[in-house]
Amino acid sequence: MGKIAVVPLDDRPFTSYTPVAVAEAGGHQALTPPKDLLGEYFTYGQADAVGSWWRTAAAAADGSVVAAPMLAYGGLVASRTCETSLADARRRLDVLDEVKRKNPDKPLYAFDVIMRLTIEPTSSYPGMYSGPIRRWAILMDQVENLGQEELRAEYEQVASEIPEEIKADFHCARARDHQINRDMIERVAKGTIDYLILGQDDATEHGPHRLEKAALAALVAERGVADRVKIYPGADTLGALLVAKHITERLGAAPTVDVEWSRTPGDQWVAPYQDVPYATLVDEYLRTLGARPSDSPDADILLMANTAGGGNLEPFADRIHDAVARGRLVAIGDDALAGKVDSELRSLLAPRIRFGELAGWSGWNIGLSISQSVVRAALLQASRAGRLPGFPGKSKGLPFQQARQAILLGAATAHVELTLQELAHTDLYRNQVLSQVQAYARDNGDDPQYITKVFEGANQLAVQKVRPLADQLFADEFAGTPIRAGNDGRQEVTAVVHRLKSWDMTLAWTRYQELEIFPTLALSTELTDRSTLLTVSVLPLRNTVRPESDVDKKVTAVLRNDVGVPVRAEVSAVVPDGWVAPAPTEVSLAPFEVREVPLTVGVRGLAAEQNATVTVEAAHGLLPIGSRQLTSTATLTFGAVWRNVALASEGATASASGSWRQYVPANVIDGNRVSTGSRWITEAADSHWLRVDFAGPEQIDTVKLYQYGGYELTAYRISGLVDGAWQVLAEVTGNTTQVTTHTVTPVRATAVRLDVLGSRDRQARLYEIEVTCQGTSCG
Structure with a gap:
């Protein structure tokens, strides 16, 4: 439906592949330079040659997305050194003015980057100074700009450890990049650039970028271009964002987006x-794309943003499950952990949904999820x-319908x-294999950040480890997934993910961080x-009952017809022996x-801590009934657990003698026993205390502590507040156990x-405290 000329930031998968994939997912073609012109890591891109390529491509395209660092310096890494002079960078960027003069009616969107705090981290000079440079840059702002003299001694000490030529190069690159950023704003003011993003690369609260951003914002205001210049965090995702902006505008769409936090x-x-x-x-990203934030349950997109901190992730996973079951476009922006998927969230979602049904899941950098899902919508x-x-x-006849259908299927495939x-x-590479590749390089005398001696072996290891995991990921989460591709002018086009045709895998650069892992899939529109x-889901996935009780539990089976013809189904359930x-x-x-x-399951005599599975089946076929009968299934679990009165959801509150950073006492009553971000941790001291108040008087006889492995509490005392006085319930010395259970004399506390x-180590660490009543006195 159109072509977009894209000059990527560099040749890494996220910066070069993602904008292309987003364009294709929107039914467009991205024109990109030959890969050999983009360079690789410390081999900088051929900036002049890329500029020449773009002159031609821009004329053939409907619009352009341009990374200024590639045109000016040869890529992002090149922008962090002063090898390119300001004069040369300016000369190269004259191509922007030339292309706009020749193509005045074609939108030109561009992005540049505010330089990060440090240089490339390698074990060789100058990369070995990466850490000190980062600290020096932060202190520079705190001491020289904010007058925090108490930090001057540390600032001068760190500065003295960094060679003068590195500091000089750092200052030179920053000054040059800042001037180029100013030049880009001026180009917006005079109409050369239609929309500009200045992305902050790896920012913190303090550093030279703070004043640079303020100066750039002031220039934006002075030139009156605040509606066309945006300054916010991000670097790698900016190309995809601007490609998505092109597409949404060409499609005349402004999807609504409801955002929820985990x-x-x-x-x-x-x-x-x-x-x-x-x-x-998130709001800035949405507004860049022309999407509209909305609190409506009928918003076009449900963006589920996974943040860090304490709290139970299960309700968040349940909400995703519910929305996907009903056929909503659900995108996951997963930024809780830097650079990778949150394994806790993945493990919660795996039994609930098929990942292929999502409108996107970015395991770092929500800008991708936003771009992909907005383009999809x-x-x-x-x-x-x-x-x-x-x-x-x-419809203008069969050829037009077939052409539209082909575009829609191609977009769905992308x-x-x-x-x-x-x-x-x-997820697979960064969570499960990356550390092995890192260790391989290091154990063989190479630098994992710059693998020059054993790259072939490191690459082979990465591919051999990831390939079977990737095949299994496709089989479990993508194969057979239904896809609604859109309307071809006569009917809704539906398909399924039919086949994995191939993988293309290799380490992207001579370092361990990125793996190029490109799949080629085939979708099918054939009912055969x-x-x-249809898809069947059961809500909720996990259900709890009191141990040894006989109870009827109500659940809901959600059936979704995934095809454009009527379907008849018979819904039934397979339950354990003795259940109803x-x-x-x-x-x-x-x-x-x-x-x-609605379904009612008769649960009978489930023992404490025991789980049981119920399978819901939907045998179905087309209406009118044909010979081919199919079955969809979904499982749900019932678990027998004692009521934990020490939960915030039960009205409990927690207080303590103190805490360290974000590891507050409320984390021990949030129901999360596994997330390292959901712990109570203290500063080092000889003793500590934690108190949990119930919503009211409760009969209790069991206290369970979920401790942090390797840092167990070696000695502690548990007391109950009975009739206004503390009563010792249990005392422990010499503990080495991670999960400790204490059966105490029943009391009403x-x-x-x-x-x-x-x-x-004189610090207290605790995931969760559980207080229950399990004996005959509990009623």
Whole structure:
């Protein structure tokens, strides 16, 4: 439906592949320079040659997205040194003015980067000074600009450890880059650039970038271009954002986006390497794309933003499960952990959804999830409204319909490939293999940040380890996933992810951080290639009952017809022996209808700490009934647990003698026993105390502590507040156990107190405290 000329930041997968994939997911083609012109790591790109390529490509395209660092210096890494003079950078960027003069009606979107705090981290000179330079740059701002004289001694000491030529190069590069940023703003003011993003690369609260940003913002205000120049954190994602902006504007769409946070609200959290609240950044990204923030449950996109901090992730996962089950476009922006997927979230979602159904999952940098999902929503909207560029709004015969269908299927394929690629890289490689490649390089006498001696072996190790994991990821989470591709002018185009054709894998650079891992998929529109016609989900996935009780539990089966024809289904359940199964229910679903089917499961005599699985089956076929019958299934679990009165959800509150950083006492009553971000941790001291007050008087006889392995509490005392006085319930010395259970004399208490009398390093660490009543006195 159009072409976009893209000059990428460099040749890494995120900066070069992602903008192309986003364009293709929006039914467009991205024109990019030959890869050999982009350079690789310390071999900088051929800036003049890239500029020449773009002159030609821009004329053939409908618009452009340009990374100024590539045109000016030869890429992002090159922008951090002063090898390119200001004069040469300016000369190279004259191509912007030339292209705009020749193509005045074609939108030109560009981005530049505010230099980060340090240089490339390698073990060789000058990279070995990366850490000291970062600290020196932060202190420079604190001492020289903010007058924090108490830090001057440290500042001067760090500065003395860095060679003068490195400091001089750092200052030179910063000054040159800052002037180029100013030049880019001036180009917006005179109309050369239609939209500009100045992205902050790896920011913190303090550093030279702070005043640079302020000066650039002042120039933006002075020139009156605040509507066309944005300054916010980000570097690698800016190309994808601007490509997505092109597409949404060409499609005439403005999708609405409802944002939800997992642990810490976005206005109270700053993501790693950023310097503004997360909610502010998300809002800026959305507005760049022309998307509209919305609190409506009917918003086009549900953006689930995974933040760090204490709290239970299960309700967040349940919300994703519910929305995906009903066919909503759900995107996950996963920035809780720098550079990779949050494994805790992945483990919670794996039994709930198929990842291929998502509108995007970025395992670092929510800008990708936003770009991908907004483009997806925009294309679906435009196709259904008959607004596909280059095509009539109404069907003009079979050739037009087939052409539209081919574009929609190609876009859907690119969309699913992008999601699979991102998860394969940021989950499989970065969570499971990256550390092995790092260790291989180091153990063989090489620098993991710059592998020059054993690259072939490191690359072979990376591919051999990732390939089987990636194949399994496709099989478990993508194969057979239903996809609605849009409307071809006569009907809704539906498909399934049919086949994984190939993988293309290699380490992107001569370092261990990035793996190029590009899949090629095949989608099918044939009903005969489907294993199911509808999707069944059961809400909630996890259910709890009191041990040894007989109880009827109500759950909801959500059936979603994934095809454009009516489907009839019979819903039934397989339950453990002795339980009572719900009566089978017959349901007829119109095309794409979502239907809730209430089910009642009779749970019988489940023992404490025991779990059991129920399988819900939906045997189904087309209406009128044909010979081919299919079955969709979903499982749910029932667990027998004692009521924990020491939960915030039960009305409990926690206080303590103190805490360290964000590891506050409330973390021990949030129901999260696994997340390292959800612990109570103290400063070092001889003793500590933790108190949990219940919502009211409670009968208790068991206290369980979930401790941090390797740093157990070695000596402690547990007391209960009974009739206004503290009563000792248990005392422990010499503990080496991570999870400790204490059965105590039954009492009716209003609070419990943990006095920590000894630990491995004089700090207290605790994931969770659980207080229950399990004996015959509990009623």
